[in-house]
Amino acid sequence: MMDKVILAGFGGQGVMFLGKVLAYAGMGSDLELCWIPSYGPEMRGGTANCSVVLSDEEIHSPVIDQADAAIVLNKPAYDKFAPRIKPGGVLVVNSSLAKLDEVREDITVIQIPATEIANEMGNTSIANMVSLGALIPHLNLVDLAKVEKAMVKLVAKRPELLETNLTAINKGMNYQG
Amino acid sequence: MEKVLLKGNEVIGEAAIRSGCRLFFGYPITPSTEIVEYLSAQFPKVGGTVLQAEDEIGAINMCYGAACTGSRVMTASSSPGVSLKQEGISFSAAVGLPMVIVNVNRCGPGLGGLGPAQSDYYQSTRGGGHGDYRTIVLAPSKAQELYDYTMLAFDLADKHRLPVLLHTDGFLGQTMEPVVLKERPEAPETDRSWVVDGAKGRKKRILASYSLTNEIGEANNLRWEAKYKHIQETEQRWEEFHTEDAEYLLVSFGTTARICKSTVLNARKKGIKLGLIRPITLWPFPNDAFVPYKDKVKGIVSVELSMGQMIEDVKLAVECKMPVELYRRQGGMLPTEHEILTFVENTFNLSAVEEV
Numbered sequence: 057m058m059d060k061v062i063l064a065g066f067g068g069q070g071v072m073f074l075g076k077v078l079a080y081a082g083m084g085s086d087l088e089l090c091w092i093p094s095y096g097p098e099m100r101g102g103t104a105n106c107s108v109v110l111s112d113e114e115i116h117s118p119v120i121d122q123a124d125a126a127i128v129l130n131k132p133a134y135d136k137f138a139p140r141i142k143p144g145g146v147l148v149v150n151s152s153l154a155k156l157d158e159v160r161e162d163i164t165v166i167q168i169p170a171t172e173i174a175n176e177m178g179n180t181s182i183a184n185m186v187s188l189g190a191l192i193p194h195l196n197l198v199d200l201a202k203v204e205k206a207m208v209k210l211v212a213k214r215p216e217l218l219e220t221n222l223t224a225i226n227k228g229m230n231y232q233g
Numbered sequence: 234m235e236k237v238l239l240k241g242n243e244v245i246g247e248a249a250i251r252s253g254c255r256l257f258f259g260y261p262i263t264p265s266t267e268i269v270e271y272l273s274a275q276f277p278k279v280g281g282t283v284l285q286a287e288d289e290i291g292a293i294n295m296c297y298g299a300a301c302t303g304s305r306v307m308t309a310s311s312s313p314g315v316s317l318k319q320e321g322i323s324f325s326a327a328v329g330l331p332m333v334i335v336n337v338n339r340c341g342p343g344l345g346g347l348g349p350a351q352s353d354y355y356q357s358t359r360g361g362g363h364g365d366y367r368t369i370v371l372a373p374s375k376a377q378e379l380y381d382y383t384m385l386a387f388d389l390a391d392k393h394r395l396p397v398l399l400h401t402d403g404f405l406g407q408t409m410e411p412v413v414l415k416e417r418p419e420a421p422e423t424d425r426s427w428v429v430d431g432a433k434g435r436k437k438r439i440l441a442s443y444s445l446t447n448e449i450g451e452a453n454n455l456r457w458e459a460k461y462k463h464i465q466e467t468e469q470r471w472e473e474f475h476t477e478d479a480e481y482l483l484v485s486f487g488t489t490a491r492i493c494k495s496t497v498l499n500a501r502k503k504g505i506k507l508g509l510i511r512p513i514t515l516w517p518f519p520n521d522a523f524v525p526y527k528d529k530v531k532g533i534v535s536v537e538l539s540m541g542q543m544i545e546d547v548k549l550a551v552e553c554k555m556p557v558e559l560y561r562r563q564g565g566m567l568p569t570e571h572e573i574l575t576f577v578e579n580t581f582n583l584s585a586v587e588e589v
Binding site for chain 2: 088089116119
């Protein structure tokens, strides 16, 4: 079983961190995984993306041709990555920053106003975690408990962030569109 | 054993520390910079020294000096930077100095780009600098191998007294994968009778590559030639993947080799008997790997991130007994497992094979 996930948005929206949460969630349950950032000139155009492959067997090709799932935090990321989801896959869209005219019908598109929800919480930078919450129920190999464990490790140096992040994830999970 | 999640470049740094290396000289260049960054943070904790030289030429000659004293030493760079190091590598090979040189390939020529490439294959496997010499070249394809082969590189450098090159790319360097931090293997006793570490109480030793007469020159060349022959006979390394019954073979190393493994599995689902030979040592090229398949396999595809460089070694290894074709991407692009399979099917007319 595998989860091939693409994460994309503006630089500063916490895209790489999103990927790390998934990667550490995989680490915690002894999965095989690859965390692949965009790097070099790709990073300098203001957009950021990274992909995470989680698997319960050895990962040969780490190249994601068609993803099982994606989180896109703005419109340019939506335009670029919506066509890269395999039929039957899941796309979480931050609808605060991406208004969609039409959506693919062969995939599940979850539109969640993640930035608005984050703003209501008083912390605009956790829209990434709100979006992650919306994706978690659709992943094969990662669940909330694994993500929580990973988060504890990732924010070990700033424990005050733990609750904020977990609350954001929960809000995303429980959002009813 | 501890399992950690690190970027490929950081894995190389960690392996260097655990190999007992305590000296690193370099000049930063993307996409290799995390190696010097990681060591700058970690080396001081274990009494090691990182020195950022004035340029790549300075760095490789500092490695030369450190290696003369018998210390384990490493440098890391990316393609244009490695070009600058070539004079120093040639001198180090001539004197027989163990050192580990990491080349996180950029795509070239010129300044090139930062995406994954294998276009330094010729430079890496043919010596690279002036004169008749070789360096052992190791090609990892995932984070665990970045760790294991870095350790192996130090041991091979000591064992054979020569620079060893680790040939990797930005994709491997930037990707994080879980790595088991294995203990350093028991290194065999190596000859240290040549080390320049103070001559008090013994005869002085000289490490120099200048030959005063042609006779001395030829004797030196013959000595080195014998060493390279011995390495070719004893150090070929490769991995085979579904080769036993293969009718067609892919040959690929590094990042593309792991993509090819997915191609092989997909091909087998379609009833195509495809296998993979993955060279681990690019020099010495694993000619022995091809011996059992020379008269058996119907065709070979060399999958590379260059105009096609390794393909020459593949053709020599199979003595051109069957068609050897090239599938390549360049400029920092990676192939998908599907496009490689489509190429195999089209090239060898296999699309008619029944689904199983």
